[in-house]
Each structure stands twice: as C-alpha cells, then as structure tokens.
Amino acid sequence: MTCKNCTNEVNHNFCPNCGQPSKLKRIDGHYIAQEIEHVLHFERGILFTVKELIINPEQNIRNYISENRSRLVKPVIFIILTSLIYTLISHFFHIEDEYIKYEGMEKSAFVNILGWLQANYGYMNILTGIFIAFWLKIFFKKYDYNFFELLIMLCFVLGISMLIFAFFAIIEGILHIKLLNITGIIGVIYLTSATANFFEKNKPVNYFKALYCYLLGMITFFVLTLAVGITIDIIIKH
Template sequence: MQTCLNCHQENQESFKFCPTCGQKSSVHRINTHFLFHEVIHAFTHADSGIFYLVKELAIRPGEVVKEYVAGQRKKYYNPFNFFLITVAISAFLSSYFHLFDVNPKTTNPISAIVTKRVNWIFVASVPIQAFFTWLFFRKKKYNFAENIIFHCFLGGFRFIFFLLIFVVFVNLFREYYNIILYTFFFLFLLYATWAAKQFYEENLWLTGVKVFGAFILNQMLISVVIGFIYHAFLKNQH
C-alpha cells in the first residue's frame, strides 16, 4: 500500500492515480527541471494546453465553448486562467508601448486612466457583455454564468487580434491610430459574431446585430464610468 501525499488516503501500489483526489501517485521533489517541465506542459500539452486551446478557438470558437459548457472541462485549458494570463500580458504591452496614446509624446489624462486600469477594464467587460448577450440570447437557455464562460474564452482569444493587429501596427504606423483601432475592433467583432453563431445557433445577421449591440453598450458603459472617474476625482489634478 502507498499513501497519497495530497489527501493521505491508502491506495494500492499499482494505482498510478489516487482514486480519491486524482493526484498522481508518483510525485517528485520540486526542482528547476520540474518547473521547466510543468511550464512547457501547461502551454503545449496536446489535449489541454494553451496552444491547443488557441488553435481550437481559431477554427471553431463557438463549438469549444459549447463543449466546455456541456461538461468537457478536462479537454480545455481553464477559461479563467486563459483570460487572466492574456489580460496581464495585454496590460503590460499597453503600458510599455503606450498603446492608448495617439501621440506618446503628449499626456492625455483619459488615455492615462485607460492604460493604468486596462486590466480592470478588460475584466469588467466580461460580466457586462455577458449580461447583454444573456439578455439578447435568453431564448437559448444559457444562463448568465455560461455567458461569462463564452466571453472569457473570447476575451482570451482577443489577445491574438490585439497582438497581431493593434500592438504591431500601432507601433509601426501610429499616425493611422484610429484606422488601426477601428480595424482591430471590426475584425474582432467579425470573429465574435462567428463564435456566437456557433454557440447560440441563431441566424447569422441577427447574431451579428446582437453581438454588435452588446459590444457598443459595453463600450458606452465603460466610457461613462471612465469619464465619471476623471471628472469626479482626477480633473483638478491636471
């Protein structure tokens, strides 16, 4: 017999996993080799790594969310971890490259707020948009929490658009900032509409209108909050 180091249950030595908690029977001491292996495994594991998830979201986003909601949790990387990792990287890139400043040589107080709080803005966008898609697609019987899962997956994959379109082109062609920004939003909205079509299984054009409506209402609400913060707390400091 052997004792599980996680839950301390006695198991047969032939067991590769503990039947009580699921931990591996063979647990090695943590060292640099272990850390390196775990990091590589988390990103590249064929069945549940981040790269696998990104590939699946690139080719069938709505189906991925549908499978996860239906119970296939082991198959995909955790959507909350995926979302938070991409938000953290996006926030770093935004600050480092001054991505929300049309002209990085001049200080715009609103852009400064957005840059400083972009991680919270991305996080707040998930429940806000989830509420609107839950409202617009309520006949599809997905609850509010399941709509949050949908937007966590999409919010995480948005990083691909952010990195390849916004980060690259803003740094190369900042004089065309607004064109790049609207192109980024437009392409991501197309992707989000495609994902929503697969997930909610509704008419494509109607799905597009609802996704666009949720996006606009989210942007308006966040803009109002940012404007309120600026005028109520920061205006006198500038």
C-alpha cells in the same frame, strides 16, 4: 501514510480519494520544462485552445460548456494570460501612448481608474464581460444559457480578441504603421461572429444583436466607471 491534501489514508503512490501523489517530486529544471510543455501543448494547452477558438469557436465553446472541459485551457486563466500578452507587447512598443491621452485630467479619479484598467486588461475584460453577459442574457434569453455560461463564452472570445490586438501591435511596433483602428474593426468582427454563431449560426439577426450587446455592455461599464469616478472626486473635494 496520510494524504497531505485530504488526510485520507494512502497505501500506494497516489491517494485513492483525491489523486494526490503520496510523495511530491522535488521541483527542478525537468519539472519546469514539463510545466512549460503542458501549457504549450498542441493537444490540450494554450496553442491548441487558440487554434480551436480561431477555426471553430462556437462549437468548441459549446463543447466546453456541455460536454468536455479538459481539452481547452480554463477560460479565466485564458483571458488573463492573453490579456497579459497584449499588455506586455503594448507596453514594450508603447502602442497606446499615441492613442490614449489624459492631458489636464491626471488628478481625476475616473482617469486613475481607467489607467489602472489599462494596465490590467485581464481584470477589465472580466469586468466588461459581466456587463456584456447581462445584455446577452436579455437579448438571447430563448437559448437558455445561464449568465455564468455566457461569461465563460466571453472569456474565450475576448481572449482571442486580445491576441488579435497583440498580433497587430507587434506589426505596428516593428513597422511603425498605425493599425490600432483597423485592429479594432477586426476584433469586433471576430467577437460579433463568434458570439452570434455560438447561439445560432444561420440567423443574421443574431449578428446585429451580438454587436448591440457588446456596445451596450461597454457603454454600461464605462458609464458606471465614470459615475464611480465622479462620486469619488466629489467626496474628496468635500
């Protein structure tokens, strides 16, 4: 028998080269239940990842980068999944409708871009993470983390911030109490502390540098987005 994944010869239940089963089981209800259990698993799945990133984010992220990458959910999947959770909750309760308004600017390319980003927080977090990672690399260059390792760290901490927003969005939607501003403060505190501790826990200056990098990253991203939107508007008008 030939492996359908790598074309290696297979004589047993699994391919000796890539580990692919020689015969895949048919997808049924049991398979779906196993997949859901795998995602929600308390020892390796999304719930375990959330717990570890809340209790001790800096150590768990460092372990993921340098030691063990099997215990936590993959960072890109994590940020997209948590962003999707917040997006669904926010849309269900119409949380952002009272805070974000584009009256008189609906035809602007910049507003259309922001609208798309608002509907796709997973992509927006990854894009803003690129700019934040750029500034972190500059301000924390002595710690010798490369750009991509910093981006991985940001995927984890930004993912938790999305869950913080999702949690308070549920409370706001049920109790009809405006909490978005307070939630933003809590989210920034988590992002700043987790990032500063990732580099070195006992250096107070790292907290200010981390906050500064987040602000610079967000400003850089939105200035670039504004520039792209204005450019598109100018091209369309001409």
